[in-house]
Amino acid sequence: MNDMTLTERALEATEIKFAARDVQVYYGTSRAIKDVNIDILDKTVTAFIGPSGCGKSTFLRCLNRMNDTIDVCRVEGDILLDGEDIYDKKVDPVQLRAKVGMVFQKPNPFPKSIYDNVAYGPKIHGLTRNKAELDEVVESSLRKAALWNEVKDRLDSPGTGLSGGQQQRLCIARAVATSPEVLLMDEPCSALDPIATAQVEELIDELRGNFSVVIVTHSMQQAARVSQRTAFFHLGNLVELGDTTQIFTNPKDPRTESYITGRIG
Numbered sequence: 001m002n003d004m005t006l007t008e009r010a011l012e013a014t015e016i017k018f019a020a021r022d023v024q025v026y027y028g029t030s031r032a033i034k035d036v037n038i039d040i041l042d043k044t045v046t047a048f049i050g051p052s053g054c055g056k057s058t059f060l061r062c063l064n065r066m067n068d069t070i071d072v073c074r075v076e077g078d079i080l081l082d083g084e085d086i087y088d089k090k091v092d093p094v095q096l097r098a099k100v101g102m103v104f105q106k107p108n109p110f111p112k113s114i115y116d117n118v119a120y121g122p123k124i125h126g127l128t129r130n131k132a133e134l135d136e137v138v139e140s141s142l143r144k145a146a147l148w149n150e151v152k153d154r155l156d157s158p159g160t161g162l163s164g165g166q167q168q169r170l171c172i173a174r175a176v177a178t179s180p181e182v183l184l185m186d187e188p189c190s191a192l193d194p195i196a197t198a199q200v201e202e203l204i205d206e207l208r209g210n211f212s213v214v215i216v217t218h219s220m221q222q223a224a225r226v227s228q229r230t231a232f233f234h235l236g237n238l239v240e241l242g243d244t245t246q247i248f249t250n251p252k253d254p255r256t257e258s259y260i261t262g263r264i265g
């Protein structure tokens with residue numbers, strides 16, 4: 001086993017989508033992520049929890065190289081997606097982000113029609129051959145995002161004219177339109193009311209049938225509701241990773257216990 005390469009080991013366990021080994025992230029000279037090792041499973045929702053500033057978003061952004069867009073940010077270590085190093089020189093970050101989609105805290109639809117918001121990704125990646133195929137992808141993505149019935153009669157209206165919850169579901173439709181394998185969600189419900197939050201949570205549960213989902217959340221209730229695995233971060237360290245029920249009922253590390261019982265936050 002020890003003679004196997006990291007790639008071979010990751011491939012052997014087929015259910016592992018991402019394998020991160022000894023990951024460090026620096027902003028200038030300051031180290032925001034320290035020696036993180038984690039396997040992220042396919043067709044599973046993994047929640048990242050932890051106090052503000054502990055590095056949840058920084059680590060999430062490593063998984064689709066969004067940190068590349070921050071000049072002072074440097075990532076070290078190995079991050080393998082299906083056994084392939086996503087930081088390899090031959091990997092095109094734009095192609096990677098089609099495979100590893102992202103939904104942000106604040107809904108950020110493009111200043112375009114509802115249709116064009118969803119059609120944008122498939123168009124730039126050449127995923128459809130004609131208008132009929134594109135129409136199909138737009139409809140199926142909006143259905144997956146539980147938004148189709150609300151917008152099917154106004155696909156030409158601007159995406160920015162939708163309610164906050166609808167805009168976030170539009171962003172989810174946009175992310176799933178390129179048929180990603182992984183969906184990263186950075187506090188996707190923080191700008192939403194409880195009804196829209198419930199809709200997005202329901203959606204996350206459905207999406208896990210097809211994708212690996214990683215969600216950063218400040219809400220422990222949300223982590224408990226939507227995820228099967230939970231990772232607790234503290235001061236840039238991954239303190240504990242386990243089944244969500246175990247993390248919330250029987251944490252192994254005293255820091256995890258302090259956080260979930262509200263003693264550190």
Ligand SMILES: Nc1ncnc2c1ncn2[C@@H]1O[C@H](COP(=O)(O)OP(=O)(O)OP(=O)(O)O)[C@@H](O)[C@H]1O
Pocket residue numbers: 027032050051052053054055056057058059070072
């Ligand atoms: N663009 C940046 N430039 C410099 N430092 C940054 C940058 N982004 C984050 N950091 C620092 O990295 C550390 C981790 O931040 P990060 O946003 O990843 O934490 P977080 O756990 O997601 O926090 P929150 O829950 O408040 O969103 C913090 O100390 C933060 O100040």
